[in-house]
Amino acid sequence: MKRDKRTITILMADDDPDDRFLVQEAFVESRLSNPLAFVKDGQELLDYLCCRDQYSQPGLAPRPGLILLDLNMPRKDGREALEEIKADPELRRIPVVVLTTSEAEEDILCTYDLGVAGFITKPVSFNGLVEVIQSVTRYWFEIVELPTGW
Amino acid sequence: MNNQLSQPITILMAEDDPDDRLLVEEAFEESRLANDLYFVKDGIELLNYLRRQGKYISPETAPFPDLILLDLNMPRMDGREALEEIKADPRLKRIPVVVLTTSQAEEDILRSYDIGASGFVSKPVSFEGLVEVIKALSIYWVQIVKLPTQTDVLEINPSL
Numbered sequence: 039m040k041r042d043k044r045t046i047t048i049l050m051a052d053d054d055p056d057d058r059f060l061v062q063e064a065f066v067e068s069r070l071s072n073p074l075a076f077v078k079d080g081q082e083l084l085d086y087l088c089c090r091d092q093y094s095q096p097g098l099a100p101r102p103g104l105i106l107l108d109l110n111m112p113r114k115d116g117r118e119a120l121e122e123i124k125a126d127p128e129l130r131r132i133p134v135v136v137l138t139t140s141e142a143e144e145d146i147l148c149t150y151d152l153g154v155a156g157f158i159t160k161p162v163s164f165n166g167l168v169e170v171i172q173s174v175t176r177y178w179f180e181i182v183e184l185p186t187g188w
Numbered sequence: 189m190n191n192q193l194s195q196p197i198t199i200l201m202a203e204d205d206p207d208d209r210l211l212v213e214e215a216f217e218e219s220r221l222a223n224d225l226y227f228v229k230d231g232i233e234l235l236n237y238l239r240r241q242g243k244y245i246s247p248e249t250a251p252f253p254d255l256i257l258l259d260l261n262m263p264r265m266d267g268r269e270a271l272e273e274i275k276a277d278p279r280l281k282r283i284p285v286v287v288l289t290t291s292q293a294e295e296d297i298l299r300s301y302d303i304g305a306s307g308f309v310s311k312p313v314s315f316e317g318l319v320e321v322i323k324a325l326s327i328y329w330v331q332i333v334k335l336p337t338q339t340d341v342l343e344i345n346p347s348l
Contacts, residue, residue, distance in 0.1 A: 127302075130301075130302060131298060131301040131302050132301075133301070133306070133307075135333075141334070143336075143337065146334055146335075146336050146337075147282065147336045147337075150282040150284070150335075150336045151278075151281065151282045153275075153281075153304050155284065155306035155307065156284075156306070156328070156332075156333040157333055157334045157336075158332060158333050158334070159334060169332075170332055173324075173327050173328050173331070173332045174328070176324050176327075176328075177307070177324055177325070177328040180324070181307075181320075181321055181324045181325065182286075182307040182308055182309050183292070183297050183308045183309070183310060184297075184301075184308075185297055185298045185301045185302075186294060186297070186298050
């Protein structure tokens with residue numbers, strides 16, 4: 039019984055509108071039709087996942103099968119948001135992959151300690167980004183099984 | 189994207205079935221992606237390996253892994269229990285663990301992710317399928333993501 043993984047929503051948290059756009063383009067380039075949802079900081083991310091505030095209307099925040107998480111964001115950064123997600127009994131099962139400009143060893147260690155399922159430094163080239171998106175979606179949507187609902 | 193040559197990583201596989209161990213070894217060879225592969229055959233051996241106990245005292249013959257492939261159904265201590273212990277141990281929890289099992293049970297999938305697995309793979313029935321899995325796993329964990337520098341347990345606790 040294979041669910042249709044093309045319908046899995048990918049939720050990306052990134053404060054940089056150019057980076058959000060590039061990732062969207064990378065999905066188009068990879069001919070992936072998954073719904074992409076974007077939030078621009080850690081607070082919005084948690085609001086989305088908890089279906090509150092601007093996301094409290096049913097249907098506005100479809101549950102993602104994968105979260106792409108920038109680290110350096112205003113209001114609430116990715117590290118803090120990750121901690122909250124992994125402490126929540128309902129949310130912790132959603133795979134989170136960090137996608138950040140940081141290459142700092144302490145960020146790598148800290149996020150794996152918190153339970154991230156991959157740490158990716160944003161490639162400098164668009165082709166590099168496409169390669170990342172292709173490998174990430176292949177791994178999470180074609181190779182591994184995802185938890186309930188997906 | 190990744191212009192530098194990716195360094196091979198150390199992969200530790202916990203699998204009680206010797207045929208499955210051999211198949212995975214062959215799948216890695218077939219995929220031609222260099223990795224150093226080590227095996228243990230149940231949860232007890234896995235934890236002994238990671239904690240440098242018993243016959244796993246030497247880092248040369250039992251190098252600390254960058255990634256763990258974990259079968260669920262094993263004697264003595266199964267993968268579910270071993271995963272719980274690994275993710276509860278501050279010295280070990282940052283090692284990514286990918287479950288590789290015959291189980292397709294929803295409760296196993298859910299529970300594995302709840303405890304902190306970084307992937308759950310149902311063993312393919314064909315060898316070609318297994319090679320595809322191993323290739324995709326290797327590309328993701330070796331070429332695409334950055335892995336934490338593993339601090340050997342003995343470095344944290346030299347008195348052990």
